[in-house]
Amino acid sequence: MPNVLTRFSNWTTTHRKLSWLIFLVLGLAIVTIVLTPVFFIMPFKAQTPRILQVSLTMRSWSPWFTLAAAVFLLAFAVALWRGGRWWSRIALVVLVLPALGATWLARQNHFEWMFNPLPNPAYAKVADASYVDSEDRVLAVTIGAESVAYPIRIMAYHHVVDDTVGGTPIVATY
Amino acid sequence: MDGQVLHFYLAGINNQNFIMRDKETGTWWQQVSGKAILGPLKGRQLKRVFHDELSFAIWKREKPEGRVLKPDDKIVAANQYETADWETRIGKMRVVEGVDVDKRLAPRTLVLGIEVGDKSIAYPLDALKKQSPIMDVVGSTPIMLLLGEDKRSVRAFERIVDGRRLEFFQKTEGSAFQLLDVETASTWNFEGKATSGPLAGKQLKKIFVLEDYWFDWRIYHPDTAVYELGLR
Structure with missing residues (x-):
């Protein structure tokens, strides 16, 4: 591959075709590994165990895979840009942008766009908790001498809250 | 871990x-x-x-020294927290197609899921609303499901004290929530604690209740039984 990259000036048509092929495969792989889990892990869609395993595996690998692939992708794009005609340059830009977008998306948690996390949860004494109605329901945890109420209307938004109760680290989830 | x-x-x-x-x-x-x-x-x-799902009124009476999670001001300002009628709204949401359908109950039926040993059983919340407390035996463990004074909070207990099996009924006179056991006529509160009578001070063992939609409970408990009023 360094051979291809350093001697782009002497490229034959075969070299260019091969580079385009690698470029397209890389771009497609980046977009696929990022968008497949996004597509399958949707709230109102059924997930079979197999789809779930494949999707989560892709999601686990996508941050470093997309980064490595994007570096090669850009290298090929630069090589193809030089000596490329105007229409092939437009094609390069049109194809690089979604791949870079996917690389960025692999570093985002779109579930936390929908439901903002609560990284530093705050708590009130019972007397100050006027924001909870008497009929509102709470998830109630008591460990040792410490008792905590997680109002369900708050939990149904954040869904996941890390806490330590009575010295025990717990996660409250709804 | x-x-x-x-x-x-x-x-x-x-x-x-x-x-x-x-x-x-x-x-x-x-x-x-x-x-x-x-x-x-x-x-x-x-x-x-172990956790309970309780109305705030019951929880703060039981745990006046407790602490309560605060909402995030940004989310309050954006008005993104659930409204008071959230339960009705979610109850109408659709259920994904393709999950194994079990017709014994409608998918969004609220059930009280209990596991005792290797047995699991789902009690429809509506059944408990018609009859509380429910006396049942799961495997060989006698249990009781109890609806709180708010007609919404639920607790479950093993109804054995010192090896003795107890039957309970709810006292109807007076406004305060009280249970009586048939065997000793001791009175019990919603926390499963005997407040007066021969068994005063005794505590029933709590059983974890998972309040869940039927379709979800069924996915994680494929062998679950379903409680029906009048069958036992």
């Missing part, structure tokens, strides 16, 4: 039950079961912490 403290965040959804991921190992965990489904800790199980 193994002495390491894990911190969790929301990372996905599986047939309408959330998936969490921990920051420390990147393992993926199923919300309802606490089981690791993929990643370095796959197959491991988080220990369940």
Whole structure:
């Protein structure tokens, strides 16, 4: 591959075709590994165990895979840009942008766009908790001498809250 | 897990039950079961912490010294928290197609799921609203399901004290919530504690109740029984 990259000036048509092929495969792989889990892990869609395993595996690998692939992708794009005609340059830009977008998306948690996390949860004494109605329901945890109420209307938004109760680290989830 | 403290965040959804991921190992965990489904800790199980689902009024009477999670001001300002009628709204949401359908109950029926030993059983909330307390025996364990004074909060207990099996009924006179056991006529409160009578001071053993939609309970408990009023 360094051979291809350093001697782009002497490229034959075969070299260019091969580079385009690698470029397209890389771009497609980046977009696929990022968008497949996004597509399958949707709230109102059924997930079979197999789809779930494949999707989560892709999601686990996508941050470093997309980064490595994007570096090669850009290298090929630069090589193809030089000596490329105007229409092939437009094609390069049109194809690089979604791949870079996917690389960025692999570093985002779109579930936390929908439901903002609560990284530093705050708590009130019972007397100050006027924001909870008497009929509102709470998830109630008591460990040792410490008792905590997680109002369900708050939990149904954040869904996941890390806490330590009575010295025990717990996660409250709804 | 193994002495390491894990911190969790929301990372996905599986047939309408959330998936969490921990920051420390990147393992993926199923919300309802606490089981690791993929990643370095796959197959491991988080220990369940006992919890109740109660109305705030009951909780603050029982735990006046407790602390209450505060809302995030930004989310309040954006008006994104659930409204007071959230339960009605969610109850009307559709259920994913393709999950194994079990016609014994409608998918969004609220059930009170109980596991005792290797037995699991789902009690429709509506059945408990018609008859409370419910006396049942799961496997060989006599249990009781109880509806609170708010007609919404639920608790379950083993109804054995010092090896003796008890039957309970709810006292109807007076406004305060009170149970009586048939055997000794001791009075009991919603916390499962005897407040007067021969058994005063005794505490019934609590049983964890998972309030869940039928379709979700059924996915994680494929062999579950369904309680029907009048069948036992």
